[in-house]
Amino acid sequence: MHVENQNSIAPQPTAEELIALCEQAYGLRGTVGRLPGENLNFLLQGDDGQSYVLKLAGEDLPAAVIELEHRMIEHLISSGIDISLPRIHLNRSGQLETEFRDGDGHSHRARLLEYVGGTPWCEAGPPSTGLLRDLGRILAEIDLALADLDLPPAHREHRWALASAGVHRAKIELIDDPGRQALAEKMFHLYAAYAPRLAEVPHSLIHSDANDENVLVANDRVVGLLDFADSLYNPTICELAVALAYAMLDHPEPLQAGAEIVAGYHAIRPVAQDELEVLFPLVVGRLCTTVAVAAERRSIDPDHPNWYVTEARAWDLLERFAAIDPTDAAAELASAIDSKPGMESGAGIPDLLRSRRMHVGSSLSIAYEQPLKIVRGSGQYLYDHRGRPYLDLVNNVCHVGHCHPHVVAAGQHQMERLNTNTRYLYDGLAEYAGRLAATLPDPLEVCFFVNSGSEANELALRLAETYTGRHDWLVIDGAYHGNTSRLVGLSPYKFMGPGGKGHPEPWVHVVPMPDGYRGIHKGQDRSTGEAYGDEVGRVIAGLDVPVAGFLAESLLGCGGQIVPPPGYFQRAFEHVRTAGGLCVIDEVQVGFGRAGTHCWAFEAQGVIPDIVVMGKPIGNGHPLAAVVTTRPIAEAFANGMEYFSTFGGNPVSCAIGMAVLDVIEEEQLQNHALELGGHFLAGLKTLKEKHELIGEARGMGLFLGLELVRDRETLEPAAEDAAELVERMKARGVLLSTDGPLHNVIKIKPPMVLNRDDVDMVLRALNDEMSKLP
Numbered sequence: 017m018h019v020e021n022q023n024s025i026a027p028q029p030t031a032e033e034l035i036a037l038c039e040q041a042y043g044l045r046g047t048v049g050r051l052p053g054e055n056l057n058f059l060l061q062g063d064d065g066q067s068y069v070l071k072l073a074g075e076d077l078p079a080a081v082i083e084l085e086h087r088m089i090e091h092l093i094s095s096g097i098d099i100s101l102p103r104i105h106l107n108r109s110g111q112l113e114t115e116f117r118d119g120d121g122h123s124h125r126a127r128l129l130e131y132v133g134g135t136p137w138c139e140a141g142p143p144s145t146g147l148l149r150d151l152g153r154i155l156a157e158i159d160l161a162l163a164d165l166d167l168p169p170a171h172r173e174h175r176w177a178l179a180s181a182g183v184h185r186a187k188i189e190l191i192d193d194p195g196r197q198a199l200a201e202k203m204f205h206l207y208a209a210y211a212p213r214l215a216e217v218p219h220s221l222i223h224s225d226a227n228d229e230n231v232l233v234a235n236d237r238v239v240g241l242l243d244f245a246d247s248l249y250n251p252t253i254c255e256l257a258v259a260l261a262y263a264m265l266d267h268p269e270p271l272q273a274g275a276e277i278v279a280g281y282h283a284i285r286p287v288a289q290d291e292l293e294v295l296f297p298l299v300v301g302r303l304c305t306t307v308a309v310a311a312e313r314r315s316i317d318p319d320h321p322n323w324y325v326t327e328a329r330a331w332d333l334l335e336r337f338a339a340i341d342p343t344d345a346a347a348e349l350a351s352a353i354d355s356k357p358g359m360e361s362g363a364g365i366p367d368l369l370r371s372r373r374m375h376v377g378s379s380l381s382i383a384y385e386q387p388l389k390i391v392r393g394s395g396q397y398l399y400d401h402r403g404r405p406y407l408d409l410v411n412n413v414c415h416v417g418h419c420h421p422h423v424v425a426a427g428q429h430q431m432e433r434l435n436t437n438t439r440y441l442y443d444g445l446a447e448y449a450g451r452l453a454a455t456l457p458d459p460l461e462v463c464f465f466v467n468s469g470s471e472a473n474e475l476a477l478r479l480a481e482t483y484t485g486r487h488d489w490l491v492i493d494g495a496y497h498g499n500t501s502r503l504v505g506l507s508p509y510k511f512m513g514p515g516g517k518g519h520p521e522p523w524v525h526v527v528p529m530p531d532g533y534r535g536i537h538k539g540q541d542r543s544t545g546e547a548y549g550d551e552v553g554r555v556i557a558g559l560d561v562p563v564a565g566f567l568a569e570s571l572l573g574c575g576g577q578i579v580p581p582p583g584y585f586q587r588a589f590e591h592v593r594t595a596g597g598l599c600v601i602d603e604v605q606v607g608f609g610r611a612g613t614h615c616w617a618f619e620a621q622g623v624i625p626d627i628v629v630m631g632k633p634i635g636n637g638h639p640l641a642a643v644v645t646t647r648p649i650a651e652a653f654a655n656g657m658e659y660f661s662t663f664g665g666n667p668v669s670c671a672i673g674m675a676v677l678d679v680i681e682e683e684q685l686q687n688h689a690l691e692l693g694g695h696f697l698a699g700l701k702t703l704k705e706k707h708e709l710i711g712e713a714r715g716m717g718l719f720l721g722l723e724l725v726r727d728r729e730t731l732e733p734a735a736e737d738a739a740e741l742v743e744r745m746k747a748r749g750v751l752l753s754t755d756g757p758l759h760n761v762i763k764i765k766p767p768m769v770l771n772r773d774d775v776d777m778v779l780r781a782l783n784d785e786m787s788k789l790p
């Protein structure tokens with residue numbers, strides 16, 4: 017990991033050199049002494065009876081940033097702000113900075129600032145309510161005054177920029193204490209899950225560093241604000257969040273104190289609902305930055321005098337905040353104002369369970385030992401009724417991210433205009449069908465639109481049966497293809513599972529799972545793939561009936577995230593086609609770029625099916641599914657009996673489906689799946705080296721699996737450990753599930769907008785939790 021070396025001990029000129037500088041450059045005589053704090057600041061007691069601060073700039077501080085500070089301070093003064101600010105005195109040449117060289121040959125840039133009197137907040141004792149409100153008021157006045165000032169150098173990255181505090185997350189690895197590491201992980205997770213919402217709140221130029229050394233107090237009022245070095249263009253609410261983070265340190269009732277600051281701020285610059293919702297996570301983000309930067313600095317110099325002043329207090333506050341639900345924290349911070357965060361929790365879990373039991377069929381299961389009540393989804397996150405975020409590694413349906421704004425807008429827009437059925441002409445249907453067909457290789461060109469993967473598979477069966485005049489099917493062991501009676505009959509996952517018949521119906525012929533890890537042929541090479549392909553031929557050879565087709569997932573989902581070895585589908589298709597059957601590929605779980613290398617996972621095997629079935633991600637959660645086939649197959653189906661689906665392919669569905677394709681293209685999600693999936697799989701393979709429990713880490717793109725075993729020789733499945741790991745990861749805010757016929761495979765199939773930080777966090781958490789499994 018890259019360790020920043022900023023703020024390492026810089027060369028210091030002598031007092032004599034500084035005195036000489038003041039005289040030459042500013043015409044001031046006096047005495048000079050170092051001021052406490054991280055920065056190279058010196059107090060100049062002028063013979064004119066005035067005090068000044070001489071500030072040496074770090075080498076990497078661009079002149080444009082000094083200009084920015086100057087313009088901000090002058091702007092604030094001219095707008096009538098009633099506190100003292102460190103105004104810059106120009107040197108004799110009228111410049112903001114003076115360059116000089118010290119006796120050791122080091123060059124420096126100095127500025128002379130007005131001395132700002134007052135006691136630093138951290139030394140002023142417990143703050144009164146009035147002082148807390150005054151801090152809020154001043155910050156709001158500053159933010160309002162700066163709102164109309166947009167200076168180009170302010171649009172910059174900065175290591176303390178609260179909107180990008182996530183950059184410090186990887187430093188968690190440098191925290192020595194495992195308990196604290198887990199605490200930082202949890203709190204960074206909270207910050208990271210709310211940070212994307214900052215895109216929706218107002219941005220402006222802010223001071224961004226109202227910490228407890230920079231805020232100066234006298235007579236129970238805020239009288240000064242120092243240090244404009246962190247100023248930048250950021251979400252305006254970050255101003256308040258930074259101040260809250262420091263003012264809450266050591267406070268016996270931090271959120272109550274925070275509420276007073278918020279109230280002071282709100283009276284001048286009203287805090288909007290969405291700002292209130294991100295405020296607590298932002299405070300947490302600042303505290304996380306403090307402890308992460310401290311961990312980084314310790315790796316450079318554990319004894320540096322000023323680097324760790326806030327660290328211990330920040331840990332204490334993080335500890336306290338870890339026990340508070342984000343909804344409660346947001347409500348408490350807003351307790352003294354009329355605006356409220358819109359994080360309503362609704363009915364409690366016991367009530368929901370009760371009414372569900374009363375009125376909803378109990379064959380539906382509920383995930384996790386303690387069920388989750390989810391109230392919101394955004395990107396790769398789900399949020400429960402307490403505001404706790406969960407990184408979603410389960411929902412491949414919300415392919416381009418939960419509630420993607422482009423998809424939502426497309427649906428809303430179309431719903432406002434027209435929703436009807438396919439018996440009318442409308443632009444969306446033809447356009448969408450064309451776009452969808454264009455993603456597939458020739459001769460797959462004719463689309464049918466339906467409402468679920470099951471319905472699509474049903475239609476695929478009918479298409480193949482009409483075309484071939486046959487009714488027997490080949491299907492892969494462990495597969496799931498849908499919930500209708502025929503598809504349950506074609507899903508070994510169901511008919512061999514609990515409540516199932518325990519054997520296939522006469523028209524269903526099961527071929528072995530092409531599982532190179534645990535199956536009858538071992539290995540991931542072409543010869544294994546072909547050996548499994550020949551198993552399809554073997555089953556066909558044993559039949560005394562002709563088959564209509566072979567229905568197969570291109571990557572086996574319910575089968576346990578299995579990637580068939582290369583050559584499998586080529587060989588299997590040869591056998592099926594020789595027998596006069598059609599090859600139907602179910603891409604319901606894995607299509608639309610998830611496999612990374614291709615849009616459709618079957619393409620990775622170099623085959624072209626006769627019929628492709630798609631669902632789940634196609635509408636990003638909107639009930640839409642499709643079947644795409646060749647013209648001859650489609651024409652054979654047009655035998656006089658109409659095929660009609662009331663909702664299938666309606667204008668709203670087409671608009672949504674099209675918006676999903678837009679996002680996949682615009683955000684280059686297929687390539688993202690390739691790159692991020694590669695990184696993820698490499699990380700899982702590294703975990704396998706550390707943890708005997710992992711028998712195999714496998715997958716393609718963002719469709720990954722971890723098969724857990726009690727013994728790497730016997731492959732005894734570790735289903736209980738898999739279930740336990742899923743629960744433990746849930747407690748850490750990561751949603752996973754188990755699958756596979758032996759229930760020992762951890763499934764990973766997140767929304768495709770997952771990012772590298774998320775993956776690294778998951779890998780750290782998996783490593784940690786696997787180390788703790790009994």
Ligand code: PMP
Pocket residue numbers: 467468469470471473496497498499569573602603604605631632
């Ligand atoms: N095929 C596969 C591979 C699936 O995973 C599923 C759903 N899990 C289906 C078909 C059925 O889709 P739906 O639930 O939309 O009917």
